[in-house]
Amino acid sequence: MANRLAFVDPSAGGKKETILLAARPSDLVGKVVGLLDNTKEQADIILQTIGEALCERYGVERVVIRRKEHYSKPAAVEIIDEMAAEVDVAIAGLGG
Amino acid sequence: MCSVHDTVEFEKRGIPSTTIVTAAFRKAADFQFRGKGMEGHPYVVLPHPVSNLQPADMRELTMQFVDEVAGYLKS
């Protein structure tokens, strides 16, 4: 006979949906890179540096930089939608 | 944290994306990716802290990670 717990366990942790990775291009030549800056200190320098280097080293055509309202809040859906319509790949920073 | 959220939202829209965090937030990033259904999603970890680096040093450090970033965005 199974031991029946006499109390309720309210611990959270259900099954989560799994999101599939978006298909990657074989290279970044001619691509548009989106850089989403969450305004944390240094995020702007980091993303700008990466953007420039990707253009130089990987043939990225141009970069699109957007800044969020505040580092601790998710980007507004509008910003993500607008960027997604314009870019081929995206980098978000700076977490932490 | 919210850069992870942003990356997940891009991926959902079919846009390859990665996140840049500093090392002190690695566990939080892992947790967030796991919680949003993208466990093990590759992202870039910079040494912590970076907040007190001068711009030139910040750029120099960032350059060390450019190839890694590119690697996560292409096949």
Add this chain to the structure above:
Amino acid sequence: MNEQVDEFEFFLEKDWSDGLPVVTPTEERIARMLTGTKRPPDEVIGPIPPAMEIATVESVAVHALMAGCKPGYLPVVIAATEMMLRDEFNVNGVQGTMHGVAPMMIVNGPYAEEIGIHGGNGCMGPGFRANAAIGRAIRLILMNLGAGIPGVSSMTIFGMPSRYTYCLAENMEDHPWDSLAVSKGYRPDENVITMAMVESPRFCFDDVSDEPDRLLNGVADTMVAMGSWNMHTRSDMVVAMGPQHAAICANAGMSRADVHSRLCEIAGRKVGDLKNGGNWRRERALAFPIDVDPDDDDSFIPAIKDPQDLQLIVAGGWGPCTAVCHGWSGGSRAVHGSYQV
């Protein structure tokens, strides 16, 4: 093989435990707790970030029960859970931040008194069941449903004692003015909660001043540490004047609004001073919602950038002390609202 389960060990070993034993949630206790609200158990309150587990009236009741609440406390816990999910409060950010701020609950109105939320001696704890259990219920919700767990999703450097529990009332018996809620436009008979993301208090002791100018200078000094985020971002702050200090101001003819605006006016430091330590960065000053000149050493940086960010209350017992609770850097605005019993 049947094994005895030690109920206390079971919950103490959970990674969402706050480190203290909980009241074991049995079906009978949950049913009894739910008598404290008229709302249906399956009513959705909202997802608790960052794990986004959905809080319902029932799951809030279970956490309230575990925290040691009586059924009568449940309306306050449910209302506070709802309120803290407002966008502007930014629970999501606080759950992951390196900081240790916690949602301080200031409960005004007749129901707080009825259920025993204490605002006098020792109101910041320990020792008062309603204060302790209501605040703790919120923390258990944040840790379990939200998964705000240090080292897992929370990068809090130190945490903070106020993360165990942070709930109080004002000392209305010795209060020379209206309550915080009334000052925000609520009626005195309305039951209201104000929540602000703040640190544990630091104390301003002053048993010397017998007039407001000098007294408020000291309080203002306690509001302006170099290492406080209040000096470097727009940030909320709670100033809890003990009734003795409040009386000095009131007896000199100052209203609550007078004290509030005086503190907003004088609490601050000059740029030249702030540069010498702490979080000073030019870019931070340029991002203030007020005009300051970060290149002028004589430019005055106020601790309170917007008057609505200062939550001025009267609480605690009789004695020469005011408690100042500094705020967060990450963009949280205090929330307030009335609740039904």
